[in-house]
Amino acid sequence: MNWKYVWIVLKKELKDLFRDKKTIISSILLPALLFPVLMFLLVKGGQATAKKAVENIKIVVQSEANINDIKDFLQKEILNTSKEKIQIVNIKNAEEALKDDDIRAILYFEKDFLTDIHAEKTGKVTIIYNTTSSKSEIVANKISQLLKEYKERLIYQRITSRGIDVSILEGIHITKKGIENQIDQTAWLKKMLSFIIPLFLVLYPIAGGIPAATDLVAGEKERGTLEPLLTTQPNRLFIITGKLITVTIFSMISVVAYFSGMLFLGFILPKEILQTLVYSKTFIAPLSILLMIIIGVLLAVMAAALLLTISTFARSFKEAQSYMTPLIFASMIPTYMVMMWDVSDFKVIHFLIPILNAVALIKELIINAEIIWTHVVLTIGSTLLFVILALIYCVKMFNKEEVLFRS
Amino acid sequence: MIQVKNLKKKFKKTEAVKDISFSVNKGEIFGLLGENGAGKTTTLRMLATMLKPTEGTAILGDSDILKDPSGVRKKIGILFGGETGLYDRLTARENITYFAQLNDIDPKMLKTRIVELTKYLSMEEFIDRKVAKLSKGMKQKVAIARSIVHNPSIMLFDEATSGLDISAARTIHDFIHQCKAEGKAVIFSSHSMAEVEKICDRIGIIRRGQLVAIGTVEEFKKRHGMNNLEDTFIKMVGDQS
Numbered sequence: 001m002n003w004k005y006v007w008i009v010l011k012k013e014l015k016d017l018f019r020d021k022k023t024i025i026s027s028i029l030l031p032a033l034l035f036p037v038l039m040f041l042l043v044k045g046g047q048a049t050a051k052k053a054v055e056n057i058k059i060v061v062q063s064e065a066n067i068n069d070i071k072d073f074l075q076k077e078i079l080n081t082s083k084e085k086i087q088i089v090n091i092k093n094a095e096e097a098l099k100d101d102d103i104r105a106i107l108y109f110e111k112d113f114l115t116d117i118h119a120e121k122t123g124k125v126t127i128i129y130n131t132t133s134s135k136s137e138i139v140a141n142k143i144s145q146l147l148k149e150y151k152e153r154l155i156y157q158r159i160t161s162r163g164i165d166v167s168i169l170e171g172i173h174i175t176k177k178g179i180e181n182q183i184d185q186t187a188w189l190k191k192m193l194s195f196i197i198p199l200f201l202v203l204y205p206i207a208g209g210i211p212a213a214t215d216l217v218a219g220e221k222e223r224g225t226l227e228p229l230l231t232t233q234p235n236r237l238f239i240i241t242g243k244l245i246t247v248t249i250f251s252m253i254s255v256v257a258y259f260s261g262m263l264f265l266g267f268i269l270p271k272e273i274l275q276t277l278v279y280s281k282t283f284i285a286p287l288s289i290l291l292m293i294i295i296g297v298l299l300a301v302m303a304a305a306l307l308l309t310i311s312t313f314a315r316s317f318k319e320a321q322s323y324m325t326p327l328i329f330a331s332m333i334p335t336y337m338v339m340m341w342d343v344s345d346f347k348v349i350h351f352l353i354p355i356l357n358a359v360a361l362i363k364e365l366i367i368n369a370e371i372i373w374t375h376v377v378l379t380i381g382s383t384l385l386f387v388i389l390a391l392i393y394c395v396k397m398f399n400k401e402e403v404l405f406r407s
Numbered sequence: 408m409i410q411v412k413n414l415k416k417k418f419k420k421t422e423a424v425k426d427i428s429f430s431v432n433k434g435e436i437f438g439l440l441g442e443n444g445a446g447k448t449t450t451l452r453m454l455a456t457m458l459k460p461t462e463g464t465a466i467l468g469d470s471d472i473l474k475d476p477s478g479v480r481k482k483i484g485i486l487f488g489g490e491t492g493l494y495d496r497l498t499a500r501e502n503i504t505y506f507a508q509l510n511d512i513d514p515k516m517l518k519t520r521i522v523e524l525t526k527y528l529s530m531e532e533f534i535d536r537k538v539a540k541l542s543k544g545m546k547q548k549v550a551i552a553r554s555i556v557h558n559p560s561i562m563l564f565d566e567a568t569s570g571l572d573i574s575a576a577r578t579i580h581d582f583i584h585q586c587k588a589e590g591k592a593v594i595f596s597s598h599s600m601a602e603v604e605k606i607c608d609r610i611g612i613i614r615r616g617q618l619v620a621i622g623t624v625e626e627f628k629k630r631h632g633m634n635n636l637e638d639t640f641i642k643m644v645g646d647q648s
Contacts, residue, residue, distance in 0.1 A: 005509065008505070008508045008509055009509075012494075012497075012501075012505050015497070015501070016494055016496050016497060019496040019497075020496060223492065223494075223495070224487060224489060224491070224492035225492045225493065225494060226492075227452075227455075227457060227485070227487060227492060228485060228487070228492045228506065228553065228554070229509075230455075230457045231455045231456070231457065231480055231483065231485050232480060232506060232509035232510050233477060233480055233481065233509055233510050233511050234509060235476075235477070401457070401458050401459065402418060402419070405452070405457070405458070
């Protein structure tokens, strides 16, 4: 192998691709920003809606009984206990106002509501809200909670007035205590990460490598730069090796960009989550992280070889993209399969199937405190074998003139 | 300088080139004239070692395309038509440098060579501009510089003027004449009779992968009693079909 030529090709390809806005956006900016921005907007959006929903709450009260008595009762017994100010308004067409988001809810009290309450019977009230408005839904839940609290107070009053101990209503006292809670504070976080990390460690080498791979062979064919390149001194092995390393670098940059984004997301998450992550000694062992990085690199090389093979086969940029896009979805299948399985369900065969083995091992490394070395060796060994096969196939395709000059 | 011996190329069941033989001397411009799909590009691709012949071979300088493809590539420069085959996001200088490095130009000599070529092709104004921002004529000059950066003794032109306006095509014609003056052996493939008639010393007419006639324009006209190459070509093609 003449590395001088590989280095010349690699240097040129990197310079060329780093000047391409499309590649920078798809391979670096999108993986880094998409998830954090999405989460940030969801959290902030949710907070803003919740805040707006409880600002200036207007409701309408309806009843066939004396409306003023009902309103007095509602204000005194229920609404006065609320932290937020809830205003009862008079509107003729209340249902239209609810649809138009002018009021948040309508409270309909049955004709005999107050009589029933006083007679120690069940008073009936209906909360009408707009199911298409999250603000209306939030207020309806709020009022429902206030009514429930009133109901509990009422029951307490009725029972104690008869000289009975309220605890007889409880029957059984249940305490729910998760076993993981005592051993590992980060169990829930690990569960979440055991899905997210493999998903993106498999997805981003492919998604991030697509722009580079498409540009480097199919793009060269389309622009007419491939033929002059093939008439230069280096043989095709050196040229494709340079291109393979370039795509691998872009695949890895995508993964790094994604995890940098996730790290950033960590800072905008509630502080308790960050503290759990930082202070927990049982989180993910450094050796497990190192093994995940090795698997990530192997997956990136495999993705680069596959993508460049497709790019070599394709006649044009568009054709290459249409062949490569389904790969993104295909890569998600093993991740979703493994998500359904428990770590104890894994069998030796799972660690021999490419991609599935990587996803399974990463899950195992995150969930288990101890590393199962047989699984590590099987996964890395079989992945390495598939990487070598993918590389050989890629080089073979690049040397096949009926593929390279397909028209 | 160039000796093509019984060259054949088969793609699955299709015979793209059938037993072609010809030679080109030093300082000679040899035209490969034929319709689209006649086999001109396949022949040139084999001479440039991009494709392996199914049978036969060719000697370029003292290198055999089968035995010493790397030696052949050292001796040839190739210029294509249509798209100039340059990297848009790189500057003209970066494009030329890339091909110079891939053609083993001594790094110490590289700067001097680029200065020489810049002067030779009057590229001073745009040598450090990105190719995407250059006009077609400017791109054509950069493509020429790229093809001769390693000072080849043989030049191959594959429909090099197709899609070019008159002045850009003129730049190519002048460059071909310059190559001849420098003693390079030139193969110029085209489907344009007028162009071939104007610049080539000898012509090989290629049809359905076969070289049906070789000679000078005057010889063809005389042989078929015609006044111009176009009429001669139509007559010859008609005779063959």
